[in-house]
Amino acid sequence: MTIFKQIWERLDQAARIGLVLCLFVLAGAMIGLSFWFLKPDYQVLFSDLAPADAAAMTTELDHMKIPYHLDGGGNTILVLADEVYKTRLKLVGRDLPLHGTIGFELFNNADIGMTEFAQKVNYQRALQGELTRTILSYEEIQAARVHLALPEQTLFKKTTAQAKASVSLTLKPGKTLQPHEVQGIQRLVAASVPDIQEQDVTVIDQHGVALTRPASSDSENTESGASNLDSKEAIERYFTHKVSDVLDRTFGAGQSIASVDVVLNHDAVKTTTENVLGSDDATPTGVIVHEHQTGQGSPPDTQQGTIQAGGPTHPNPATSTNRDVDYQVGRRVEQVVTGPGTIDKINVAVVVRQPLDASQIDRISDIIAKAVGIDKARGDGIAVYTITQFGTGQNTLAPTSAEQPATAAPVTASIDSVPETHSSARTAPTTVTIVLVSLIVPIVLIALGILLRSGKPGQAQPTPLTHQEREELLARVRHWLDAKSGKHGDIA
Numbered sequence: 163m164t165i166f167k168q169i170w171e172r173l174d175q176a177a178r179i180g181l182v183l184c185l186f187v188l189a190g191a192m193i194g195l196s197f198w199f200l201k202p203d204y205q206v207l208f209s210d211l212a213p214a215d216a217a218a219m220t221t222e223l224d225h226m227k228i229p230y231h232l233d234g235g236g237n238t239i240l241v242l243a244d245e246v247y248k249t250r251l252k253l254v255g256r257d258l259p260l261h262g263t264i265g266f267e268l269f270n271n272a273d274i275g276m277t278e279f280a281q282k283v284n285y286q287r288a289l290q291g292e293l294t295r296t297i298l299s300y301e302e303i304q305a306a307r308v309h310l311a312l313p314e315q316t317l318f319k320k321t322t323a324q325a326k327a328s329v330s331l332t333l334k335p336g337k338t339l340q341p342h343e344v345q346g347i348q349r350l351v352a353a354s355v356p357d358i359q360e361q362d363v364t365v366i367d368q369h370g371v372a373l374t375r376p377a378s379s380d381s382e383n384t385e386s387g388a389s390n391l392d393s394k395e396a397i398e399r400y401f402t403h404k405v406s407d408v409l410d411r412t413f414g415a416g417q418s419i420a421s422v423d424v425v426l427n428h429d430a431v432k433t434t435t436e437n438v439l440g441s442d443d444a445t446p447t448g449v450i451v452h453e454h455q456t457g458q459g460s461p462p463d464t465q466q467g468t469i470q471a472g473g474p475t476h477p478n479p480a481t482s483t484n485r486d487v488d489y490q491v492g493r494r495v496e497q498v499v500t501g502p503g504t505i506d507k508i509n510v511a512v513v514v515r516q517p518l519d520a521s522q523i524d525r526i527s528d529i530i531a532k533a534v535g536i537d538k539a540r541g542d543g544i545a546v547y548t549i550t551q552f553g554t555g556q557n558t559l560a561p562t563s564a565e566q567p568a569t570a571a572p573v574t575a576s577i578d579s580v581p582e583t584h585s586s587a588r589t590a591p592t593t594v595t596i597v598l599v600s601l602i603v604p605i606v607l608i609a610l611g612i613l614l615r616s617g618k619p620g621q622a623q624p625t626p627l628t629h630q631e632r633e634e635l636l637a638r639v640r641h642w643l644d645a646k647s648g649k650h651g652d653i654a
Contacts, residue, residue, distance in 0.1 A: 204231050204240035207249060211237045212305065218258050226252065263291035286310055293354055297329065297347060302339055305332035310355060325357040332368040341392060344373045390428050393503050398422050401534050405510060408533050412526075417515045422534070425507040431500040439492030456484045510534055510544040517550045 173181065207230070208219065216236055223230050223239075228249055231240040241249050266288045276284075293308040307330040313323035329347060333339065348363040365373045375389070401422040409418040510530055518526070527546045536542040 202229075203243040205243045205246045207239045207241045207246055209234065209238045210304075211239070213237075215258075219253060222253060222256060222258060223249070263294045264288065265291040265295060286312060289355065293329075293351060296350065297331070300343075302333055302337035302343075303331055304334045306330065308351070310358075312355075312357075324359075324362060325355065326362045326364075327351045327355060327358055328364045328366070330366055330368075331373075339367075339373060341375070348374060390426070390503075394424060394426055397424050397426070397505070401508070401510070404533050405512065405530055408529060409512065409514070412529075413514060413516055419513050421511045423509045423511075424505055426502075427504045427506045428502040430502050431498075433498045433500070435494075435496040435498075437494045437496075439494055507540060508534060508536060508542045510536070512544075512546045514546065514548050516548065518546075518548050523548075 170178070208215075211219070213236065216232075216239065219239055220230065220232070223241075226249075228241060228245060232238065233240055264287065268284050268288045268291075272281075272284070290308045290310055294306050297303060297306040297308070309328045309330075311326045311328075313325055329351065331339070344365050345360075347365055348360045351363045352358050352360040363374070367373060401424065402420055405420040405422060406418075409420060410416075512526070512530060514526070523546050527544050530536075530546070531544055534544075536544055
């Protein structure tokens, strides 16, 4: 304590004020950090909530008396870290009307005296709510609404109206639905609601653009132009993948490019062939199934037809015989139905980075032909060239499609998942701590510098001498002067 008092006495007025200010700042920073680290840790319970869902959840949390905070403009609910999973399970088990919809829990407390019309309306509401919840489980969909148009069914009147459905989707930013995913939603609704066909389900996005394709006049045998293009792209992508896989395993990844073009026949053809089959034996005419014989002629003349004893006999020239024979032959009828989308021609183009001679190019062409199924009689073609044949360097070859997904993968990564929100909540205290430390450390260093500089002996204020110390100092000076003068006298 004496050391601090001595240091304090050696400081001037400015140094004392600076030291006091530094101590106050340091104490305030320590108190702030203590409050920051000792406050309750809140973690994300649910994020990206619609206003209606956030209101329903906060109301339920108030009933459960669970403390919470709102963040992100009210669409994120935070609760204590120890209560996150327990609270989430409790909310899920309470059948909250999330997304503004309600399912079959609507009938949990149904009134016994409810009319038949009210029951039908509630059933339709519940069915629409359940379909909405199922559709919202898709990763690309942010919000959804399902509308069912069910014709009224009566006992004595049979309606001819067709049940229909419409689905309105709000997609997440940067997300799209593929045609097969839209078709999956159509099939889901058609399989969940009686008397609704897949083509009677219309799907639109938040911009009012129809995602479903109009049905063609004969959906079994013909396809629309967009469907034909999708089939062509799918087949070409399949063959290109096969060729690229063979080339990558042969020359290495990125050492070749391949492109496949297919010509499809979208005509539905039905061919009927009928052949006549003969009998199994040597008779080519077939098998006899009916035979009829008749005879016709005049009665014999008794005078002319009298047979003389020992004379020759002569037949009656007026007699005729008819014989009818029916033959049955075998028959074979064969019907061949060829659906649309058959391959008429395949063309393959390959460019290899490495130099190859003619024999190597022929072998590569044969391997690719076997992998793809090239049929020269059908008119298929294959072309294999090296990059040196174009007179360009080896580094000018663009990367293949196999290398592109590695670059495109981060773009499609999900950025709105709950774990990432947890991570950002955990890193926030670290950022604040770094900022506070960055402010406190220079202040402390400046205060220490002022303290050390002010405490140097050379800059301390002089202490006045007492009377006895002054007399002793003067006596020493006189003695020193007398000694100096005596030395000078001896020298003279």
